[in-house]
Amino acid sequence: MGRAPCCEKMGLKKGPWTPEEDQILVNYIHLYGHGNWRALPKQAGLLRCGKSCRLRWTNYLRPDIKRGNFTSEEEETIIELHERLGNRWSAIAAKLPGRTDNEIKNVWHTHLKKRLKHNHATPPPKRHSLDASQVEKQQNPINSATNSRSESLGYGPVLSPQPSFSDISSAATTTTTTTTATMSDITTPCIKVDSPEDFPEMDENFWSEVLSSNKSGAAGDLPGAASGTQLQFPFSPRAVIGSSPYSTYDMDMEFWYNIFTRSGELHELSEI
DNA sequence: AATGCAGGCAACCGCCGCCAT
DNA sequence: TATGGCGGCGGTTGCCTGCAT
Numbered sequence: 544m545g546r547a548p549c550c551e552k553m554g555l556k557k558g559p560w561t562p563e564e565d566q567i568l569v570n571y572i573h574l575y576g577h578g579n580w581r582a583l584p585k586q587a588g589l590l591r592c593g594k595s596c597r598l599r600w601t602n603y604l605r606p607d608i609k610r611g612n613f614t615s616e617e618e619e620t621i622i623e624l625h626e627r628l629g630n631r632w633s634a635i636a637a638k639l640p641g642r643t644d645n646e647i648k649n650v651w652h653t654h655l656k657k658r659l660k661h662n663h664a665t666p667p668p669k670r671h672s673l674d675a676s677q678v679e680k681q682q683n684p685i686n687s688a689t690n691s692r693s694e695s696l697g698y699g700p701v702l703s704p705q706p707s708f709s710d711i712s713s714a715a716t717t718t719t720t721t722t723t724a725t726m727s728d729i730t731t732p733c734i735k736v737d738s739p740e741d742f743p744e745m746d747e748n749f750w751s752e753v754l755s756s757n758k759s760g761a762a763g764d765l766p767g768a769a770s771g772t773q774l775q776f777p778f779s780p781r782a783v784i785g786s787s788p789y790s791t792y793d794m795d796m797e798f799w800y801n802i803f804t805r806s807g808e809l810h811e812l813s814e815i
Numbered sequence: 816a817a818t819g820c821a822g823g824c825a826a827c828c829g830c831c832g833c834c835a836t
Numbered sequence: 837t838a839t840g841g842c843g844g845c846g847g848t849t850g851c852c853t854g855c856a857t
Contacts, residue, residue: 557826557827558825558826558827558851559825559826559851559852560825560826579842580842580843581841581842581843593842593843594827594828594842594843594844595826595827597843597844598825598826598827599825599826601844602825602826603825603826630846630847631845631846632845632846633844633845633846644844644845644846645824645825645826645846646824646825648846648847649823649824649825650823650824652823652824653822653823653824654823
């Protein structure tokens with residue numbers, strides 16, 4: 544019968560994703576979800592096929608992704624599960640919260656396979672065996688190791704040390720002005736900063752405190768900013784806290800600057 | 816300092832299974 | 837029941853980076 548191609552080949556971009564494309568995809572999914580991957584890129588304004596978007600989201604941008612090196616416990620779990628399940632990477636990934644099948648597959652091929660091969664030459668190490676419930680419960684601390692690749696992709700160095708919300712508030716008071724978003728002619732009020740360098744750094748504390756000052760989530764007053772100034776979040780801060788890709792993902796000032804100054808575009812998107 | 820090489824990893828490709836029609 | 841669309845999965849590729857020479 545002949546299978547239809549997964550996507551239109553004409554004019555669709557391939558290869559590494561840019562920070563701008565990531566922003567568009569993340570923002571769109573936070574606003575509208577991903578009910579239909581095929582239709583998503585067109586609606587979001589991305590020149591990518593749906594499959595590529597899905598892969599980028601599930602393997603890299605999803606909020607619950609755990610970045611960083613695998614712990615020895617995780618590696619042992621993978622080896623154990625691989626013995627039982629074979630190359631069923633998605634099944635193995637399901638037992639390792641925050642890890643993707645692609646990541647596990649890569650780790651297997653680059654590290655574990657070699658290690659096992661080496662170990663077979665010498666007496667095999669005693670491995671603890673985990674039953675399903677133990678595996679399910681396994682929760683490894685987020686490894687905050689810097690992802691050097693992300694830096695090369697333009698996300699910049701990890702933000703550290705990071706100031707408290709109050710630091711940011713005062714920074715916002717002094718460096719921001721109340722204005723109308725400028726990227727397109729929209730009327731959503733938002734914080735404007737003149738350059739990425741002026742944009743205050745923020746950490747998880749920042750979002751927590753924003754949330755506590757505004758439970759509604761979609762937009763919030765920024766304490767310390769000029770009276771009446773409203774910060775239009777690109778997406779719900781609730782989605783950002785804790786498990787955000789950006790808490791472990793190496794975002795720099797420019798990234799956040801772009802996110803915030805794009806809020807105008809998102810306002811328009813919401814009217815699609 | 817320049818070049819070559821190997822390893823790591825993000826992304827692509829093609830197949831499969833499920834589901835709606 | 838047959839067909840086609842879609843999402844998911846596993847295998848593979850090729851680019852990028854770091855290290856050795």
